[in-house]
Amino acid sequence: MxxxxxxxxxxxxxxxxxxxGTSVAGAIPKTEKKLVRPQGDKWIAGVCQGFARYFGIDVTLVRLVWLATVILAGTGILAYIICWIVIPQEYST
Ligand SMILES: [Zn+2]
Structure with missing residues (x-):
């Protein structure tokens, strides 16, 4: 785009x-702006991939942050499961 x-x-x-530096959020189709769990290129349930797409950041960065919370705080797994339940699965197009 x-x-x-x-x-x-x-x-x-x-x-x-x-x-x-212009925000292009408005130019993105509505389905792209929703926080969903993509079904392609995922590790477990696509939560990291969904957040990366939603915030427009690299999925590797999301995964590293998540891994850090798992290792350091131990809350990452619980957070992941909550996200897994709360965030809807992306419809395959
Ligand atoms: Zn521009």
């Missing part, structure tokens, strides 16, 4: 234009 302000190319998962 492309920025509505400067016309620069933007990553499909990004929320902001890397060139001018």
């Amino acid at each position: 492309f920025c509505t302000k400067c016309g620069g190319a933007i990553d499909e998962n990004a929320s902001f234009c890397p060139r001018c």
